[in-house]
Every structure is written in C-alpha cells, then in structure tokens.
Amino acid sequence: MKDLARHIAACNNVPSPAGLVPFRIGAEQVGWLGPELARWLAFRPRDFHFDGDGVSLPAGLRGAAARERVLESAARGLEKAGFFKLRGELFDVRAAPHGTVLARLDRAAIPPFGIISQGAHLNGLVRRADGLHIWLGKRAKDKAVAPGQWDNMVAGGTPAGLTPQETLIKEGGEEAGLPPELAGQARPAGRVSYIMRNDEGLRRDVLHVFDLELPEDFTPTPHDDEVEHFELWPARRVLEAVRDSDDFKFNVNLVLIDLFLREGLIDPASDEGRRLRAGLDAGV
Numbered sequence: 001m002k003d004l005a006r007h008i009a010a011c012n013n014v015p016s017p018a019g020l021v022p023f024r025i026g027a028e029q030v031g032w033l034g035p036e037l038a039r040w041l042a043f044r045p046r047d048f049h050f051d052g053d054g055v056s057l058p059a060g061l062r063g064a065a066a067r068e069r070v071l072e073s074a075a076r077g078l079e080k081a082g083f084f085k086l087r088g089e090l091f092d093v094r095a096a097p098h099g100t101v102l103a104r105l106d107r108a109a110i111p112p113f114g115i116i117s118q119g120a121h122l123n124g125l126v127r128r129a130d131g132l133h134i135w136l137g138k139r140a141k142d143k144a145v146a147p148g149q150w151d152n153m154v155a156g157g158t159p160a161g162l163t164p165q166e167t168l169i170k171e172g173g174e175e176a177g178l179p180p181e182l183a184g185q186a187r188p189a190g191r192v193s194y195i196m197r198n199d200e201g202l203r204r205d206v207l208h209v210f211d212l213e214l215p216e217d218f219t220p221t222p223h224d225d226e227v228e229h230f231e232l233w234p235a236r237r238v239l240e241a242v243r244d245s246d247d248f249k250f251n252v253n254l255v256l257i258d259l260f261l262r263e264g265l266i267d268p269a270s271d272e273g274r275r276l277r278a279g280l281d282a283g284v
Contacts, residue, residue: 008257022055072105084200085108086109090106091110117158146250150247176222193280247282
C-alpha cells in the first residue's frame with residue numbers, strides 16, 4: 001500500500017528558492033526566474049532591470065497595459081528562442097491570489113516566470129443509498145499534460161478577467177456539457193496550493209475547489225477533445241486508486257485528498273489527516 005502524502009510531496013518539490021531570481025513589478029514580487037531565462041532577459045536592458053534584489057520591469061512603466069506590452073514582446077522573443085510555445089490565452093499577473101492585477105501574460109509564460117496561476121476544479125458528486133460516488137474524466141491521450149490520466153469532472157485554468165466560478169461555468173459547458181444553471185449551483189469548498197518545479201518552470205498554482213451535488217439521471221458528456229469519457233466511481237474506489245496508483249493527474253490527487261478529508265473518508269483529526277491538510281496548504 002502506498003502513501004497519499006507522496007502526491008503532495010511530488011507537487012511541492014521546491015525546498016527553497018535557492019538558484020531562482022526574484023521577478024518584480026514595481027514594489028511587488030510576482031515571480032521567480034530560472035537562471036537561463038534570467039540570462040536571456042539580461043540582453044534586454046531597456047525592458048528588464050537587474051539589481052541586488054533580482055529583476056524588475058522599468059519603474060517608468062505606467063499602467064497594466066504598458067507593462068503588458070513589455071511582457072508580450074519578451075514572451076514572443078522567448079518563444080522564438082525555444083523556451084516555450086505561446087498558447088494565445090492570457091492569464092492575470094498578481095503578487096498574491098487576491099491581489100491587484102498588475103499585467104497579463106500568455107499562459108505558456110506563467111510557469112517560466114514563476115508567476116501565480118489560478119484554476120477551478122469541480123468535484124461532481126452523486127449520493128446514493130450505498131454511499132458517495134464521484135464523477136471522473138479520462139483525459140485525452142494527446143493532451144500535452146497528463147495524457148490518458150484521470151481528472152476531475154471539470155477543471156481549468158482561470159483566464160484573465162474571469163473569476164474561478166466564471167471559469168467553472170465556462171469549462172463545465174466546454175468539457176462536460178454541464179448546463180450553466182446547474183454549474184452555478186456548485187459550492188465553493190476551499191482551495192489547495194502547491195509550488196512545483198518541472199519542465200515548464202515553476203508552477204505556483206492555486207486551485208479553487210468546488211463541490212456540485214448532481215442528480216442520478218445526469219451524465220456528463222464530452223463537448224471538446226480534452227476528455228475521452230466520464231465514469232462514475234464509488235468514493236472508496238477513488239480513494240484506493242489515488243492511494244495505490246499514479247493514474248490521476250498530479251494536481252487532481254490533491255483536490256481529491258482534500259475531498260476525502262472533508263467527507264470523512266480520511267479522519268481529518270487523525271495524525272495522517274492533519275499531515276495531509278497541512279500539506280495541501282503548503283503552496284502560495
């Protein structure tokens with residue numbers, strides 16, 4: 001039998017920021033840069049200023065639009081240099097999850113710049129006489145991240161200008177055929193966060209978690225090419241699969257562990273429960 005905590009450890013694999021360079025907008029630190037990206041930015045001294053505290057945008061830039069133009073130009077240059085491929089979707093740049101929007105940046109550049117990213121994850125729940133059941137989505141095999149693994153019923157990054165709940169309603173229709181009036185009944189259940197270094201850069205992710213009680217006669221239906229199909233599993237089977245396998249997308253494990261604690265499938269007052277809860281709050 002494996003340990004649930006290993007999933008939390010895998011998503012929090014940065015023991016310290018040693019070797020990373022702080023990235024600031026004005027007085028606010030918004031990110032962390034790897035050495036290679038920082039060296040590339042050093043060749044753009046008009047747009048990125050280096051000092052003893054790290055890297056910053058020019059102090060003379062006024063307003064989010066001006067800052068965004070500089071970041072957009074850098075992102076295009078970084079794409080040409082092979083750092084990443086732009087995705088054509090903007091995310092808000094903030095120093096804290098609920099902070100002021102300081103600029104916008106293409107989603108592909110968010111981890112390389114070590115900027116906070118936010119998303120919405122939905123637990124689709126069905127309560128039957130024999131206990132709690134959970135809807136899961138099988139990710140398409142051609143997905144760039146976690147192909148063919150299990151996912152929450154609905155999940156997606158929060159684009160610029162949208163709230164997590166608006167993201168949930170948008171993604172619910174696109175991914176699962178979830179009517180907006182039904183998606184709007186989802187209850188905010190908290191959040192999990194983590195800081196993970198991988199091939200993309202530094203993922204500083206905040207996942208806003210929602211629970212939605214679904215009628216037994218509702219079946220989610222894929223409406224895009226991101227999900228192959230959906231399955232409804234007993235909650236105990238989901239817990240055992242998360243515990244004993246690596247079949248779920250890395251951050252979905254954390255969302256489900258949070259659900260197991262809240263639903264009492266794991267005793268939140270036990271030593272294990274307290275350790276897991278502390279780990280889910282270890283990120284941003």
